[in-house]
Amino acid sequence: MLRLADVSKTFFAGTPNERRALRHVDLRLAKGDFVTVIGSNGAGKSTLLNVIAGSLPVDCGTVQIAGRNVVKVPDYKRASMIGRVFQDPAAGTAPHLTIEQNLAVAESRGKRRGLGKGVTRARRHRYEHDLQTLELGLESRMRHRVGLLSGGQRQALSLLMASFTGPDLLLLDEHTAALDPQRAELVLGITERVVRDSGLTALMVTHNMDQALRMGNRLLMMHEGEIVFQLDEAAKKDATVTDLLAMFGQVKGQLTDRTLLG
């Protein structure tokens, strides 16, 4: 479903501030894979998602989604294949539009936006049903502006907007990091259900190792722009947070040695 080959991205190339955010990254996701991505700050996790979504151009390498090379496709055109939820709850929704208008904007993803009515009765009916699955009572507030919702409610709505059209790929960029633990759990539960029920292929960045182990069927760790190790389904099942920390320490040690020796 997703295939990255030899993807590199450097910021401020040729200046003293040069930062190599991605170094020759190779990654393959099969259909239905739900991969969690961990790594320290500046490891390149968000850059990876931005490169896949097309918000950032790659320096070299190829990005294939559903068998199509999309390196030259601008972000708004890739959007027909990709659903995204951002870390900031305000980023994924339009605050001055109502809940139903936001959903209508999301539903037109990948379609021609013409002069047909945005929120039709049929759509409203369907949204009511979709919102019920979130179990937040939003279905009774469809004509309220999204700016009035709490962060957790907005993230749940963003998640619905990103996923309910069945995109080829769902990108989650620390989408629970700005929420309190209780709300984060709620949104994670919805995430799990949505991904499972719609059979989506997903890539979820998180800082929370426990989350990373609990969710999805594969895990990968990034460090200084490289994927330093991966766990497949079997290995991930038995792994603990302590294991992850140990592995991270080991990798970090190796890298430091290499940097010193190199």
Next chain:
Amino acid sequence: MANTLELGMLYALLALGVFLTYRILNFADLTVDGSFTTGAGTAALLITNGMHPLIGTAAGFVAGSLGGLATGLLHTKLHIDPLLASILTMIALWSVNLRIMGKANLSLLNQPTVFTPLAERGLVSTWWSVGILAALAIAAKLVIDAFLATNFGLAVQSTGDNPAMASSLGISTDTTKIVTLMLANGLVGLSGALIAQLQGFADIQMGVGLILVGLASVIVGNAILGTRFMFLASLGVIVGSATYRLVIFFALRWDVLSPQDMKLISATLVVIALVISQSKGIRAFFARISPWRRSDTVPEPLLAVPSTGEEEA
């Protein structure tokens, strides 16, 4: 008084254009000062050359929208800041307008205009013509309301509200911006074409400072009727345009002020309206006296968790 409100209804078309860019698209578009005269000049040129006034008026809309297109292209394709892009177009249009008109002032004296049928019946500057022009402004407002409720219109609103979200949902924000700028400046050009016909001339100076008139109408109108519902927000623009004209009308009756103080009055009015729309106390006052705005202040039920993001403006 009727004459004042007549002008108010015609400038309401310009204000609706400013509403589209300033409020909906969140784009500070100063093209208005140029595209208004472009509309007026184009209409005057065609009418003096024997074209039907309705064709001249429609051409005013098209000519104005081309000004919007220029600003849109400068901003989206050449990545020039909105304010600067529109200032560049505005300044360039000054020369274009002189080319169109051929001279600084084009008279429509003894020419047929869209107001000729009204004039023949002696209805110009009466409440009849105010009513007819109000109907025109409301028709334009209803078209805008309907446009903003379409799939494309919702994409336009998302572009203004959250551009990053818009492109992540597959909206080409370049397209939405260009189309909205064209529509907005088309309305401005239409307004110019009609006002030239009402006054009986097009003048190179007639657009100077009109962005302030548009902003004043939008801000005053939205302070009165609120922005909770699109229907009331765009209606407020028309009310704001009428209010603005009345304020000028009464201000000029005061002996101390003369017509040359118009621009100063405009700017002062915008400042007052901006302060009013920011002040919580005054907003609460408006909420109390306005039956429609009450819904704004009703606390949201079931909202125990405070919102982390941007609050309602």
